[in-house]
Amino acid sequence: MERSTGETRSVVADASSLVSLPEDPPPSGRDVSSTGYKTGVVEAVSYLDWLLSSSDLFALHPEAIDDIRCSLMGESLAHHLAANDRYRAYAARSGFGPEQVEGIAGPDDLLRVPLLTTMVFKATTSRVATPTAEPATSTTSSGTQGTLSVVPRDDTTLMRFFASIAASSRELCGVESTRHVVLTLAPPFEQVDDVWLAYVMCGLGLSHRTTAYVDGGVLLLDRLLHDLGVLAKGDDPVALVGPPALLLDVVEGLGRERVPLPEGSLVLAVGGWKRRRGEAVGRATFDGRLAAALGLPVTAVRDVFNMVELNTVVVECAEKRKHLPPWLTAHAREPATLEPVPDGELGVLTFLDPTPTSFPGAILSDDLGRVWHRHACGCGITSDVVDIVRRVARTESRGCAMRVGPRSGARAGGRS
Amino acid sequence: MTLLPGRPVVDVASSVGRVPVGDGWVRVLDDVPADCRGQVVVASPFGMQGRDLFPLSYLLNANGFRTLRFDGRDSVGQGSGRMVDHTLSALVADLAALDRHHPGSLLLAVSLAGRSALRCLARGAGYRAAVLVTPVVDARRTVEQVLGVDHVGVPQDDWPATFEVMGHVLNHRFLRDCIDAGLVDLPGSLADAGGVAAPVTVVAGEDDPWVRLADVEAVARAMAARAPVRLVRVPAASHELTKNPVVAKRFFVEAVREALRLLGDPAPEPVVPTFAELIAARSRRAELEP
Numbered sequence: 001m002e003r004s005t006g007e008t009r010s011v012v013a014d015a016s017s018l019v020s021l022p023e024d025p026p027p028s029g030r031d032v033s034s035t036g037y038k039t040g041v042v043e044a045v046s047y048l049d050w051l052l053s054s055s056d057l058f059a060l061h062p063e064a065i066d067d068i069r070c071s072l073m074g075e076s077l078a079h080h081l082a083a084n085d086r087y088r089a090y091a092a093r094s095g096f097g098p099e100q101v102e103g104i105a106g107p108d109d110l111l112r113v114p115l116l117t118t119m120v121f122k123a124t125t126s127r128v129a130t131p132t133a134e135p136a137t138s139t140t141s142s143g144t145q146g147t148l149s150v151v152p153r154d155d156t157t158l159m160r161f162f163a164s165i166a167a168s169s170r171e172l173c174g175v176e177s178t179r180h181v182v183l184t185l186a187p188p189f190e191q192v193d194d195v196w197l198a199y200v201m202c203g204l205g206l207s208h209r210t211t212a213y214v215d216g217g218v219l220l221l222d223r224l225l226h227d228l229g230v231l232a233k234g235d236d237p238v239a240l241v242g243p244p245a246l247l248l249d250v251v252e253g254l255g256r257e258r259v260p261l262p263e264g265s266l267v268l269a270v271g272g273w274k275r276r277r278g279e280a281v282g283r284a285t286f287d288g289r290l291a292a293a294l295g296l297p298v299t300a301v302r303d304v305f306n307m308v309e310l311n312t313v314v315v316e317c318a319e320k321r322k323h324l325p326p327w328l329t330a331h332a333r334e335p336a337t338l339e340p341v342p343d344g345e346l347g348v349l350t351f352l353d354p355t356p357t358s359f360p361g362a363i364l365s366d367d368l369g370r371v372w373h374r375h376a377c378g379c380g381i382t383s384d385v386v387d388i389v390r391r392v393a394r395t396e397s398r399g400c401a402m403r404v405g406p407r408s409g410a411r412a413g414g415r416s
Numbered sequence: 417m418t419l420l421p422g423r424p425v426v427d428v429a430s431s432v433g434r435v436p437v438g439d440g441w442v443r444v445l446d447d448v449p450a451d452c453r454g455q456v457v458v459a460s461p462f463g464m465q466g467r468d469l470f471p472l473s474y475l476l477n478a479n480g481f482r483t484l485r486f487d488g489r490d491s492v493g494q495g496s497g498r499m500v501d502h503t504l505s506a507l508v509a510d511l512a513a514l515d516r517h518h519p520g521s522l523l524l525a526v527s528l529a530g531r532s533a534l535r536c537l538a539r540g541a542g543y544r545a546a547v548l549v550t551p552v553v554d555a556r557r558t559v560e561q562v563l564g565v566d567h568v569g570v571p572q573d574d575w576p577a578t579f580e581v582m583g584h585v586l587n588h589r590f591l592r593d594c595i596d597a598g599l600v601d602l603p604g605s606l607a608d609a610g611g612v613a614a615p616v617t618v619v620a621g622e623d624d625p626w627v628r629l630a631d632v633e634a635v636a637r638a639m640a641a642r643a644p645v646r647l648v649r650v651p652a653a654s655h656e657l658t659k660n661p662v663v664a665k666r667f668f669v670e671a672v673r674e675a676l677r678l679l680g681d682p683a684p685e686p687v688v689p690t691f692a693e694l695i696a697a698r699s700r701r702a703e704l705e706p
Contacts, residue, residue, distance in 0.1 A: 035633065036640030037647050042670055044651035045663055050623070053653075053660035137692040155691045159661035162691075166659050176583040177658050178463045178492065189699030203695045205702065206471060207658060212702075 048072050048327065048354060052163040057326055058171045058381045062374045065326045065383070066107050069352070072327050074104045076354035076361060077113065084130040087360050090114060110329055111340060115350055115364040121149035121309055128152070128359045136358050139196035141308045144274045151196065151308050154358040161311050162203055164355065168315035168325055172381075173266055173302060175239055180264070181231060182208040185219060185242025185250070196308040197271045201241065208239075219246055221253040228259045228294075237264030240294070244269045244286060245276035251293045260295025267294065267301045268315075283320070305388055309363050311356040314386060317379035324384040328353050332371045335392070338364075343372045348392060366392050425697045426478045426689065430704055435486070437513040440496030443487040444514075445705055447477050454522060454679050455482035457514045457543070459507070461527035463584045464658075465493030467705040469526070471661070471694050472668045476524075478687045479672050484518055486510065492584070499584050503593035504555070507532035508539075515541045522675055527655070528552045531599055534635070538611035545615040545678040547671045550627060550655055553605040553635045555594050558626045567591055568600055602631050609638035617646040617674035619667055621653035648674065661691060 051057070051068065060068070078101050081088045091097060091114040100112060120127045125138055134154035141149040153161070169175040186201035191214075204210045213224045228250075231238050238261045240247070247269055267290050273280045281289075287301040299318040306313045314322045324330055331340045332347030341347040349369045353361030370387045377385065429448045434441040445466045456476055460469050466485030473483040487493025488510045490501040497506075511532060515521065523543040525533035530551025537546055552558045560566040562582065567575055568591060579586045594600040598607070616639055620632045629649070636647045648670050657664040669688055676684035689697070 035637050035647075037636045037645035040646065040648040040670075042648060042650055042666065045653045045666060047652070049660055049662040050652050050654065053656065053663045055656075135690060135692075137690075156662060158691050159665070163660035163662065170659075178465075178468060179583045188702070189696060199695075202699050205698050206661075206694060207468075209467070210702075 048075075049160070049163075051327060052160060052167060052355075056171070057167055058323060058383055060326050062382060068326050069329050069354075070104050070106060070110065072354035073110060073113070073329065073352050074101050076356075077101045077104075079357065080130050080360040083132070084128075084360060086127055087114075087116075087130070107329070110352055111331065113352055113362045115338075115362045116309075116360060117364045118149055118307075118309055118366050121151055122147045123150060125150050125152040125359075130358050130360065132156070132357050134358075138194065139199050139308060140194050142195055142197065142271070142274055149308050152358045153311070153356065157311055157356040157358045158203075160355040161200075161313075162207070164312040164325060165200075165204070166207065168313055168323075169239075169268075172315045172317045172323060172379075173239075173268070174264060175266070177207040180208060180237050180239045182210040182239045182241060183224065183227065183231075184210060184212050185214055185224075185240075185246040186212050187214045187217075188212045191216070197243075197306075200306075201270075204241070214246075219249055221249065224250060225253055225259070228261070232259045232261055232295075235262055237262050237266075239266055239268060241268045241270060243271040243274065245273055245279055247290060248279070248281070248286070251289045254293050258293060258295055265294065265296060265300065267291075267296065268304050269302070270304045270306070305386070307363075307365060307367070309365070310351055310353060311361055312351075312353050317377060317381060319378045321375070321377050321379070321385045322387065323377070323381055324386060326383075327355065330371050330384060330386050332369055332386075344370050346370055346389060349386065349388070368392055425693060425700065426474065428477050430701070432704065435513055435517045437489055437510055440489045442489060442496075442510050442514065443494040445473075445485040446482070447473055447485075448482045449477040449480060451480055452482045453480035454675070455484065455518060455520070456522045456524050456675060457511065457518060458483055458485045459488075459511060459523065459525035459529035459533060460485070461529055461657075462502075463492055463499075463582050465491065467493070468658075470698055470701070470705070471664065472524075472526075472671070474689060474694060474697055475668050475672050475686070476675065478689050479676060481522075481672075481675065484514060484521065486514065500578070500587050501589050502584075502586055503589050504528070504532045504535075504599045505593050505597045508535045511536040512539070512541050515543055520544055522546065522678060524549070524671060524675065526550065526657070528555070528558070531555055531605065534605060534608045534612070535597075535599060537614055537616070538608035540611075540613075543614055545675075546617075547674050547678070548616065548618045549667050549671050550620055550624060550657070551618060551632065551635075552627055553631050554602040554628070555599060556601045557628070557631075559591075561626045568595065602634065605631075605635050606638045609635045610641060612639045612643050615644040615678055617648060617671075617678065619648045619650065619670045619674065621655060621667070622649050622651045623653055624655045626655040646674065646677075665691075 094114045096114050129152045132154045136152035136154045138150050138152050182204050184201040186198045189202045192198040213220045287298045290301045291298040302316040304313055304315050312328045316322050329352035331350050333340050335348045349365045349367045351363045368389045373384050375385045376382045431446045433444050458469055465487045469485055473485055476483045487495040488507050489495045490497035490506050492499050523546040526549045530548040556568045598604040622629055636645050639645045653663055672686045673684050
């Protein structure tokens with residue numbers, strides 16, 4: 001994938017070199033006698049937004065991805081350090097500032113970026129919000145972990161999130177906005193109650209034919225089963241999207257009946273087991289039951305990872321590996337020191353996401369997991385992949401806090 | 417709830433209807449805002465139907481335009497016929513019918529629909545003006561870029577039984593019609609452009625891998641021989657607007673700005689709803705256009 005204006009260019013290391021208007025743009029609004037028509041030139045699309053609208057994102061060379069991540073995260077950090085007083089002050093306490101941003105030359109430099117824990121998102125946006133010219137919409141976590149996280153998303157941030165859905169769902173799952181009918185196990189807009197996941201499912205309606213099947217907290221099982229039956233007779237592929245517990249409720253509702261969905265259909269599990277954690281089944285069992293009920297191959301049952309503080313979705317391929325898109329950086333780190341652990345080892349997951357403009361996308365999550373860099377997957381994609389294992393237990397998190405002592409010898413990029 | 421935008425969602429009176437065309441019909445989604453100042457027929461890109469252009473339609477509604485989105489014949493959606501039989505000529509006829517049914521409209525066409533729009537305008541349709549967004553002016557080249565094969569360049573006997581284009585299966589009618597009707601390449605577009613008398617604005621991306629800017633410029637020059645023409649370039653932008661709402665917004669805002677300009681506003685500043693407002697507005701229309 002290359003940017004081209006009549007000649008081939010390699011994927012750039014310095015993204016800023018691309019965001020420029022032509023040197024001698026034609027005069028706007030005046031007749032140009034050689035052409036006979038009037039001209040106008042508008043503001044260029046940013047490199048990140050150009051990337052988010054490109055194809056073959058998961059075919060990029062790993063070295064190009066390193067360059068992209070460093071460049072885009074550098075731009076993002078420069079924006080937040082300049083505009084977000086609290087983040088700037090917090091970063092300064094770690095010795096991180098504009099000079100360190102300028103010095104980001106390779107992936108290792110990104111390990112120094114000061115991270116925000118989910119704690120600073122609790123209850124208010126005031127600790128994290130970066131002021132922008134656009135109004136911000138605030139959404140929350142589901143609240144199953146206690147106090148709600150509240151995350152401000154301005155329009156650009158929100159649009160880029162949905163671009164991340166489009167990119168990953170298309171390239172990893174074959175979802176086409178013009179073909180797939182989306183059935184969400186989620187409430188309608190009026191009942192979303194600011195919850196991020198439910199809001200996202202409503203937002204899918206802008207790009208897909210979408211129907212919601214939760215009302216008043218109750219799954220509209222009969223209506224869903226009826227509609228599945230109708231869709232099964234047609235040609236349009238179906239994307240059934242919802243929390244795993246509700247997806248299994250659909251299987252239970254079918255009983256011994258089978259509803260073989262059209263070719264290209266798939267199931268996307270989102271949001272985790274939450275309050276129904278006690279009902280969780282193993283992955284193979286889950287996939288097998290859904291695939292059998294809906295006449296799908298088990299490869300069509302995928303998990304999607306997101307957290308309200310993360311502005312990018314991470315989607316599974318047919319091999320059940322969660323591939324990071326090229327703009328997103330993830331590490332698994334030792335909880336006490338935040339040193340990165342080797343590939344495949346368990347650590348607390350951190351993310352560096354340049355897409356949000358209304359809050360810094362440098363996140364120390366509450367999740368333990370594993371990361372493999374430049375993993376050559378059986379699906380054909382070589383990329384960083386992440387495996388989410390479990391939430392950090394509260395005793396562990398308290399323990400982590402007690403083990404974090406003076407920062408001597410530890411990398412900058414600690415927790416706030 | 418904090419998710420509702422600060423502005424009230426634009427209030428439109430919406431209805432669904434049909435316009436007969438030949439032996440079939442197109443299905444029309446008609447949205448009329450209060451204080452309507454003009455009306456726009458909105459032609460969707462290949463493989464998309466009227467409901468898919470809700471964001472553009474809403475943006476137009478917010479600026480006082482009645483919008484007439486439609487599902488064409490032999491296309492996706494609820495027009496008559498089947499997508500497998502899709503042709504650009506059918507869309508030309510659909511646009512002409514909509515012009516007769518809704519006289520005095522602006523025409524806004526996106527991507528491949530722009531080629532049909534160009535033909536329709538060249539044949540003297542009564543659209544008062546047109547905005548063409550990322551118009552395909554060399555269908556042969558665009559199809560080759562999309563499919564990776566130049567089917568037009570090989571004998572028809574060597575064509576596969578069907579083509580899959582962006583997830584939609586087409587039979588030979590599409591390519592056959594393109595060739596026979598002179599809709600397939602740049603010379604055909606240039607010929608049509610020379611026959612356009614209505615004012616036209618083209619909004620084109622500078623980094624479009626499917627449509628060369630130089631070709632669009634050539635068509636603009638050809639149109640300018642008879643009509644007032646404006647070409648708005650969007651630097652660093654590609655073609656598939658559905659992938660990133662940020663890019664789609666850039667094009668659509670310019671399209672609406674030009675629609676306002678074509679209505680006589682010398683320095684138009686479009687009202688631009690937020691994305692959050694779009695989500696709220698779309699959710700309210702789930703019953704009418706699922």
